[in-house]
Amino acid sequence: MPQPSPIPSSSSCWSSPAFLLALFAALLAFVVQSGEIGTADTMHRLQSTHAFWTSEPPVFPNEYPEFGIHGHNGTLQSWYGIGQSLLMLPADIVGTGIAHLPVFRNYTDDPSIRNIVVSYSTSMLLAVLTALLCLRFLGQLRFTPRQAVLGTLALMLCTTHLHYTQNLMENNYIFLLTLAGFSWQLAWVEDGRRRDLLLGAAALGLNLLTRLTTGLDLLACGLFVLLVLFAKEGAGRKLFVRLLGYLRMAVPVYLFFGLLDRLYQFYRFGSFAGTYVGIVAREARLRDPSLPVTYPFEKPFHEGFFGPLFAPEKSIFLFDPLLVLMLLLIVIGWRRFDRTVRAYLLAGFALLLGYLCFYARYTVWSGDFAWGDRYVSTAVELASLLAVPLLLRHRTAFAAWIYRAGQFIVGAALVVQLVSLAFWLPLEIYQMETLGHPTFVIALRMKNIAAFALGRMQAWGLNTQAMTEDAWDYVHITTWNFFPFLLHRVGVAPAWVDHVALAVWLAALAGGIAILVRLLRLPALRSGKTA
Known part of the structure; x- marks a missing residue:
């Protein structure tokens, strides 16, 4: 097994890979922002944030029934977890204060001052923390500094992580917490320090507050720990003792965060049992009795399982090509990988399979307004995280064509993620109402970029009626999706x-x-x- 290769330190921060990587991550997150939050889902979560500390409600009456469900004493409540709302709380307080300054008194249009502050500060914070954590974790897997840095850059630039840096959904926050769980629990396996295990368990516990389905991430991390311990200790009493110690420390932490989630459930809906999904289903069936009893999990399993794999509008292989490279390297080089890497890959792909199966019957398994399938994209990023580091580590052992193929896939992945930034994500969804299904979304995005740059959107039949039905959406999807261009397009400043x-x-x-x-x-x- 290769020896650990820590990132070299330096007396000058300008010679420190970690510092430069963090600075690049911050600037990258800054540049890709549009100033808007990204999606209606995140806007609703931000409104829940606002309701924590102001007199505003978490859901406005005019939003129902399109959004919101009735909770305790008939109040309208959001149907999301509390995790991302808590994450945005400091930025929301600061952004609200800045928006009330006299200099902004006459500016009330979108992108709003509050949204600008929240999107920029939160995305930059997540980007920096993720870059540093990824660098740490790859170092723990004994990749060289070069391999670790390039692997981190590949995550940031060549996976859907880049798209969700621009669009502030839950994905990157979930990724950060899950990777933190893997990193600190691996540290506990290596050194046995209780603090490491508690930190890792707390990160995974926070994830439960964000989305309950991240219980799958918790299980995947547990599988990773089990496999690494088995490789390290072998079967026997020592393995049993360490697993027992793991459960004694981790399970109470998970139960604590589970209790917090249940308390939030009780505060909103007056019940410790169940989830908001059951209430959503009940109220939806009251409005539309034709909905099946199994709603919102009524889709045929094969549709939601194979759709994320092969549908041209959502395929994880198209939207995250690094996954293809990872699978290629597994087939060709599995025997060359050390046991910790194998354990991580087994856990990562088990997590991906778990998400595919869980959402297969979900009514909107595709994630709807999203670049790719947002419900499984975080698991895809975790599964493909080691693709570039492993390609570099074993380069001399592979045939030359494998390395060249790997370079091509990395280049293709970079292009796919860069084009995802060009326009606001609903553009192709609106167009497909006229163009029909199935549509190769990535090719359509490239056509949109060329047409918009050349002023040929109308001539090429890309301006559709559906694009104009919502006035604000039309403004947003008809300009480059970066803050200066959106600000100019709105025309208020x-x-x-x-x-x-x-x-x-x-x-x-x-x-x-x-x-x-x-x-x-x-x-x-x-x-x-x-x-």
């Missing part, structure tokens, strides 16, 4: 504000590129040993 915003954006873009070049030219990263 003074011209000098538009110019300053564009100048700052271009400076951040140039700075990010310069930081990336500096990072890749560090002596510690310009060469690396392969196994």
Whole structure:
């Protein structure tokens, strides 16, 4: 097994891979923001955040029945968990305060000041923490500094993680907490410190507050720990003792966060049992008695299982090509992987399979307004996390065509994620109401980019009636999905504000590129040993 290769430290932060990577992550998250939250789901979660500390309700009466369900004493409640709402709380307080400053008194349009503050600060925080944690975890798996840094960059730039950096859904927060669980629980396996296990369990417990289905992440991490312990201790009493110690420390933490979720459930709906899904189903069937009894899990299993795999509008292989590379490397190089890497891959793909099966019968298994299938994309990112590091580690052991194929797949993955940023994600969904199904969404996105850049949207039949039905959506999907362009398209801010915003954006873009070049030219990263 290769020896650990910690990221080298330096007296100068400008020579530190970790510092430069974190700075690049912050600038990347800054550049890709549109100033908007991203989706209606996150806007509703932000309204729940606002309701925590103001007199506003979590759901406005005019939003029902399209959104919201009746809770305790007939109040309208959100049907989401509390996790992401808590994450956005500090930014919401600050953003609300800034929005009430005299300088912004006359600016009341979208993107709102509050949304701008929340989207920028939260996305940048998640990006920096994820970059540093990924670097740490890959170091724990004994990848060299070069392999760890390039693997982290691949996650940030070549997976749907980039799209969800721009669009503030729960995905990147869930990814961060799950990876934290894997990292700190692996540290506990190696050193036996209680603090590491408690930190890892707390991260996974926080995930339960975000989305209850992350119980699958908890189980996957437990499988990872079991496999690593088995490889380390072998079958016998020592393994049993360590597993018992694991359960004694981790399970109470999970139960604590489970209790917090139940208390939130009771506060909203007056019941400790069940979830909001049951209430959603009951109220939906009252409005539409034709809905099946199994709603919202009424879809045929095969439709929701094979759809995320092969549907041209949602296929995880198309939207996250690094998964293809990971599968290729598993087939060709499994015997060369060390036991910890094998354990992680088994746990990661078990997690992916679990999500595919869980959402297979869900009424909107596709995630609806999303780039790819947002319900399984986080598991896909975790499963494909080691693709680039393993390609680099075993480069000399593979045939030359494998490395070239890997380079091609990484390049294709980068293109797919970059084009995902160009327009707000509902664009192709609106177009498909006219163009029909199935549609190769990624090809349609590339056609939209070319048509918009050349001023040929109308001539190429890409301006459809459905795009104009919501006035704000039409404004948002008919401009580049970056803050200076959206601000200019809305046309409310003074011209000098538009110019300053564009100048700052271009400076951040140039700075990010310069930081990336500096990072890749560090002596510690310009060469690396392969196994």
